[in-house]
Amino acid sequence: MLCFFCAFSLVKINAQVVGKDTVLYENTPIDTAKVDFDSTMFAPEKKKKPHDPHKATMHSLMLPGWGQWYNKQYWKVPIVIGGIAIPTVAFIQNSKWFNEAAKAYKLVYGATYGPAANRATDSALIRSKTVLPKTYQDYWDALYASNPGSAGSNFLSSVQSQRNYYRRNKDYAALWFFILWGINVADATVFGHLKDFDISPNLSMTANPTYFQMARVPGVSFIFNWKYPSKTTYNSTYN
Known part of the structure; x- marks a missing residue:
């Protein structure tokens, strides 16, 4: 009786999965001595490392x-670097000119109105x-040569405007x-969150009018459909 049951189970099988995407249909006999097993048949699928917006x-x-x-x-990298480089260069250059103007103003003010x-x-x-x-030296020499009496006041007025x-x-x-640096951080954060966002046709949403029986009021229902592509099923043949 036991031998008959074992023989019957080899002949009569209901959709038993042997390997990845391999389905054995009804009335398919199994000869385990002739089945070729692939080393990758039972290998676990490699999971893609999730994108981390916090790191971005x-x-x-x-x-x-x-x-x-x-x-x-x-x-985007050259755009970000170029955008931040412009105010950086402008800050360095204007700082240099400001220091020169402030130094010239201080010296001429001391020589004109100081103690x-x-x-x-x-x-x-x-x-x-x-x-x-040199630029301020030439300007001061020209003013002093033309009118020594008003050279100090004219020079200070002009240099003060430049300094400011x-x-x-x-x-x-x-x-x-700082504004562009903040935009750079915001851009990386937003697109970091959208990196793994599913916008494929497999994800869809529909809105339908409905009527809530409990509250007795009309409303709108949102239905989310996750559609997965059907797997290809192969019919294995054994010799």
């Missing part, structure tokens, strides 16, 4: 463009042509630097 955010905070590189949006005991010293430094930046102009540009450059 932290990378962009540490270095502009690094978060975009992590998101594999390589074309009487220090005027002679400041005037000697200016005449030595070693303390003022460079300081304003420096402040704006610093502001734009």
